[in-house]
Amino acid sequence: MADTDETGERGSGRSEPGGGFLMGRPFGVPVYVSPSWFLVAALITWIFGNQLDTVLPGLGLARYLVALFFAVALYASVLVHELAHAVAGLRFKLGVRRIQLQFVGGATQVEEAGTPGREFVLAFVGPLLSLVLAGLFYLGMTAVDARTVPGVLLAGLMIANLIVAVFNLLPGLPLDGGRMLRAVVWAVTGKAMTGTVAAAWVGRAIALAVLLGLPLLTETGYLRVGDGESGGMDTVMNALLAAILAAIMWTGAGNSLRMARLRENLPALRARGLTRRAVPVESATPLSEALRRANEAGARALVVVDPQGEPTGIVRESAIASVPEHRRPWVVVSALAQDLTDGMKVSSDLAGQDLLEHLQATPATEYLVVEEDGAVYGVLSTQDVERAFVKAMARPHSG
Numbered sequence: 001m002a003d004t005d006e007t008g009e010r011g012s013g014r015s016e017p018g019g020g021f022l023m024g025r026p027f028g029v030p031v032y033v034s035p036s037w038f039l040v041a042a043l044i045t046w047i048f049g050n051q052l053d054t055v056l057p058g059l060g061l062a063r064y065l066v067a068l069f070f071a072v073a074l075y076a077s078v079l080v081h082e083l084a085h086a087v088a089g090l091r092f093k094l095g096v097r098r099i100q101l102q103f104v105g106g107a108t109q110v111e112e113a114g115t116p117g118r119e120f121v122l123a124f125v126g127p128l129l130s131l132v133l134a135g136l137f138y139l140g141m142t143a144v145d146a147r148t149v150p151g152v153l154l155a156g157l158m159i160a161n162l163i164v165a166v167f168n169l170l171p172g173l174p175l176d177g178g179r180m181l182r183a184v185v186w187a188v189t190g191k192a193m194t195g196t197v198a199a200a201w202v203g204r205a206i207a208l209a210v211l212l213g214l215p216l217l218t219e220t221g222y223l224r225v226g227d228g229e230s231g232g233m234d235t236v237m238n239a240l241l242a243a244i245l246a247a248i249m250w251t252g253a254g255n256s257l258r259m260a261r262l263r264e265n266l267p268a269l270r271a272r273g274l275t276r277r278a279v280p281v282e283s284a285t286p287l288s289e290a291l292r293r294a295n296e297a298g299a300r301a302l303v304v305v306d307p308q309g310e311p312t313g314i315v316r317e318s319a320i321a322s323v324p325e326h327r328r329p330w331v332v333v334s335a336l337a338q339d340l341t342d343g344m345k346v347s348s349d350l351a352g353q354d355l356l357e358h359l360q361a362t363p364a365t366e367y368l369v370v371e372e373d374g375a376v377y378g379v380l381s382t383q384d385v386e387r388a389f390v391k392a393m394a395r396p397h398s399g
Contacts, residue, residue, distance in 0.1 A: 020100060029086045031079065034102040044071040048156065055152055066149055070156055075101055077133050077161050081168075082106040084129040088122050104248060105164075112263065116187035116195070123179035130165035134158050172203030174252030196260040203253035211246035215239045269388055270351040275369045275378035276300040280309065283334035287323060290315070290333050301379035303368065304337045311376055313337030314344070314366045317383075338364070345370055348377045359385065 020032040049067035052059060059066065082099045085108040089096045095111035108126075113119040137158035144151045171181040178199040185195035278301035281290040290302050302315035319336035338344075343362025346369050350358055359367070359382065367380040 020102070026083060027087060027090060029083075029090075029096050030098045032098060032100045034100060036103040037075065037101055040103055041068070041071040041075070044074065052152065056147070056149065059149075066153065070153055073153070073157055074160050077130070077157060078106045078164065080133060081126045081130050081164060082108045084125040085110060085122055088125045092118050092122070094118075104245065113183075116183040116192075119186065120180050120183035123176040123183065126176050127165040127168045130161045130168070134161035134165060137161060170206050171199070172206040172249065172253065173199045173256040174203065174249065175206075178203050178253075178256075193260055193264055196256060200253040200257045203256070204250055207246040207249035207253065210249065211242050214242035214245070266352040266356075268352075269355055269385065271346050271355055271369055271380055272348045272377070274384050274388055275348065275380050276384070278303045278376065278379045280305040280311070280376070281315075281333050282307070283312070283332065283337070285333050286329050287315075287320065287331045287333055287336065288328040291320070291328070301366070301381075302333060303376060303379065304333055311340060311368055313339050314368060314379055316365055317381065318365065338366070340368055344368055346380055347372070355385075356389075 020034040020037075023031045023033050025031065045064055045067040047067075048070050049064040052063040052066060056063065078101060079099070082101075086096045086099055089108070089110040092113070094113065097109040097111075100107050100109075110122060113122055137154050141151060141154040141158055144154065146152070146155065168175050169177040169180075172178040173182065173196070181202060182192075182195035182199040185198045186192045189195065277297070277299040279290070279294045279297050279299045280303050281293065283304050283306075294300070294302060301317075302320075303311050304313040304315060305311050313334070315333050315337050323331050323336070341362065343358075344364050344367050346355070346358060346367045348369050348371055365382055367382075369377040369380050371377050
């Protein structure tokens with residue numbers, strides 16, 4: 001199972017767009033379950049239930065209830081793994097946004113660690129807790145009869161947690177081992193981006209190894225999914241599992257690179273540097289006259305002001321383009337303006353993540369950029385921000 005950790009809901013069971021169903025808030029951290037989990041739980045129930053028929057043939061159809069319990073207990077173990085990351089983040093006084101249980105594991109969104117030492121600890125505690133759980137299940141297994149329901153469940157959970165721990169210790173992003181490798185390279189070179197690049201490419205190499213190696217191991221008998229009697233169906237399932245895991249790892253490694261590049265270049269996005277010069281015009285001004293004034297002043301935006309000179313709206317660029325040139329002398333700017341709200345006023349000092357969060361909180365096509373004293377500095381277009389964002393993401397990293 002892949003662990004893809006990075007960086008006002010009320011009531012269990014509610015859903016959030018893109019987040020799944022809210023199941024609770026242990027340690028104050030919201031835990032979501034993705035809808036895809038139910039598909040995986042059903043698949044685990046079916047596969048494990050069929051295997052139980054050979055180990056405990058007397059269960060009959062009740063074996064599927066036991067298998068369902070195993071699926072839930074397995075994801076509870078994954079939740080413990082993720083809670084380890086969350087608690088470590090909270091101990092370091094980092095923001096922990098959420099935990100999400102998803103298709104093949106879980107993800108804990110934690111604020112950037114800031115130092116390689118913290119990064120290493122944040123990554124290592126997850127596999128460590130999975131190893132501890134595997135040891136506890138092993139101790140429990142030794143205390144019961146292996147040919148009973150508790151014995152089979154404990155053995156399955158012990159093996160599953162061991163696999164989760166070992167797999168997540170592989171040294172490639174987006175796995176915990178990749179974050180540990182990133183921390184080591186970061187500590188040696190002093191550059192977080194260098195660590196990310198190294199760990200991401202190792203992660204891609206591991207993805208290719210999983211894609212090619214997992215089916216080979218299952219075909220040679222070293223590792224098998226299913227009961228081994230289904231012939232071609234087992235081969236197809238093994239290849240499909242390998243493809244899913246490899247795709248998740250490859251995509252996760254790429255996402256890690258993109259997020260690291262974003263964090264490195266995001267400070268370059270500054271409201272002051274992206275703002276268009278604007279000219280003030282009163283509401284009754286014809287569009288043709290307003291555009292003439294803007295051209296004379298070398299401005300690229302129009303701000304509607306009241307008789308006292310206070311800004312009341314922004315003339316939308318798309319609205320200007322929609323008016324044919326021969327009609328512009330007869331259309332007043334107020335007919336094309338978007339009324340200003342408090343959220344549409346942006347401080348000229350905003351930059352980076354703060355700027356993006358402000359724009360996301362109040363979606364609009366243009367924003368009025370103001371100085372600290374309230375004076376109008378200009379107009380910020382979301383198109384200009386998007387172009388600058390793409391350009392920043394395309395820049396080569398600094399080392």
